[in-house]
Amino acid sequence: MIAKVMVENDLNDTISSLTTSHDIEGHKPKHCLVIKAGQYSDKGVKTANEDAIGIRIPSGLMLTTKGVVAAISDGVSTAEAGAAASAISISNFLADYYSTPDLWSVQKSSTQVLTALNRWLYGLGQDYRDARRGYVCTLSALVFKSRHMHLFHVGDSRVYRYRNGTLDKLSQDHTSIVGNNQRYLARALGLDVNVEVDYRMLALEEGDLYLLTTDGVHDVVTDFEVEQKLALFSQTQQSSRSSKHSTDEKCDRFCHELVDSALNSGSQDNVSCQLLCIDSLPEQTIDEVYQHLSRLPFPPPLSVGMKLDGYTVVDVLHQSERSQVYLVSNQQDDLLCMKTPSVNYLDDAAYIERFLLESWIGKRINSPYVVSIAERDKQKSALYYLTEYLDGQLLSQWIKHNPTPDIQEVLALLKQLEIGVRAFHRKETLHQDLKPDNLILTKDGQLKIIDFGSCFIKGIAEISSPLERDQLLGTADYSAPESILGYQVTQSTDLYSIAVIAFEMLTGQLPFNGKQQACKSKLDFVRLEYIPSYQINPLIPIWMDDALKKALSVTPQQRQADCSEWLFEMTEPVNTWQRSMAKPALIERNPLLFWRSLSVFLGLAVVLLALF
Secondary structure, eight states: OOOOOEEOOOOOOOBTBTOTTOOTTSSOOSSSOEEEEEEEEEOTTSSSOOEEEEEEEOOTHHHHHTOEEEEEEEBOTTOTTHHHHHHHHHHHHHHHHTTSOTTSOHHHHHHHHHHHHHHHHHHHGGGSSSGGGSSOBOEEEEEEETTEEEEEEESSOEEEEEETTEEEEOSOOOEEEETTTEEEESSOBTSSSSOOOEEEEEEOOTTOEEEEEOHHHHTTSOHHHHHHHHHHHHHHHHHOOOOHHHHHHHHHHHHHHHHHHHHHTTOOSOEEEEEEEEEEOOOOOHHHHHHHHTTSOOOOOOOTTOEETTEEEEEEEEEOSSEEEEEEEOTTOOEEEEEEEOGGGTTOHHHHHHHHHHHHHHHHOOOTTBOOEEOOOSOOSSSOEEEEOOOEEEHHHHHHHOSSOOHHHHHHHHHHHHHHHHHHHHTTEEOOOOOGGGEEEETTSOEEEOOOTTOEEHHHHTSOOSSOOOOOOSOTTTSOHHHHTTOOOOHHHHHHHHHHHHHHHHHSSOGGGGOGGGOOSHHHHHTOOOOOHHHHOTTSOHHHHHHHHHHTOSSGGGSOSSHHHHHHHHHSOOOHHHHHHTOOOHHHHOHHHHHHHHHHHHHHHHHHHHHO
């Protein structure tokens, strides 16, 4: 199966400085990801070609958020549906990967697609008595995003990298030798309901050559021969800077010649290969990024009655050092909220980038418990974004007005919060600033998350930028220790913040007597004394406090696995005897007491050794 390179014109949108594929006039800048590619496949001496190959090189926003994908697959010769399996694998992987959310990381997107693809092939193969005779194939896929290459591999196809005169085999053959040196695939797509796929992430360098081959090629053409051919190709590339089309043709010609070499060497299998050349990598200076970000001017501070792009300011809802939020009405008298950046950060590129990301994230988080972004068809004259207007009160106000709340009412609100946060986590996005002031309770009793200013997006974090982005975000009283200390953040980080909110809703007080704000080191957090919530509010069950205390652990690994598990522990009573049998060790219950006791014991041991 011969598939030519696919180049697509995707939506030309911008994600602030992240969109390195277009400058302010809409033309391609000097520094962006440019990959020259070629591929070729032949049935060889066989009657049919069971190999499948495909490359997709998008443009615009898709090139930035998803990258370039190359994939090669070899249908297992002993499988009756091997050719169909390889064709399905390539076409579906190329299509489905680009259909995954932009917020997802490359690993998450590809793993989800491969898991679904494997189970589909396995299901199709159930019509055969032996799974090995069904829809079984190998798959090697490369995703080039920003300045990194992500490799996904299962089976005995191969991936090579040629860099600075050296050839490296990046993949490992998943084969087993049985009997008279007969090789069998130990891993492949469609072979079992579950599949283990190798994953690697490597940094790219300009001039890198990546070669993907099926076993019909590398079984007869030695690595030494491949290295010599790639060395010659690399020399011709460096000596002449040709146009894109001529370079792609050179890649095609190289693949054709390599396939011919395999056939001339006596290959008895289908023969396929792909070659990708890293021509340039995205790189921008801060001045270039700022020029791109500052296309739209900052609006001036607005007051009631003023108009901007047809929106009339009805009220000033919020003003701070970082932003302003206005209640505005459009020409149809619909009420909306308008958020504008503060002129204090007019020359701060990192701040502008994060402000632009807020609306971009909001459009991709679809949940009834998250404020929705209002679309605007006409061109904006200034930098701002619109959201739906929520008529209600902040959760911080609700807490003040309900010093002794009904526990069931609190649990009902926490359930809504958990669903809203789960919508972020499903898109590999962490909110990082969950607090009562970022939650609105509408008059009909619906809780909504209203702020995206501190979000961490795994998919965006993979994109390189010259900007020095803020790492310490959020509010000290509600942020997890790992967030404040600059450690790696996970979904457990948001769980900690939810637990703080829950504690405050139930007791009217912050946990740890509100001393967390002063913590600057891990030792400071370890020294915090947890006061049980039922001592403040006697109506709180002990088992509910256990769930709160666990979620407020200094160490993320000691918290619940996710927010759903925590909510279950908050709502479902657990037998006290069961809890006593599962009582955690002293180091988990009171780390400070454990280490103090251990120090005393070791000190006594030293004294005794000195005496005797």
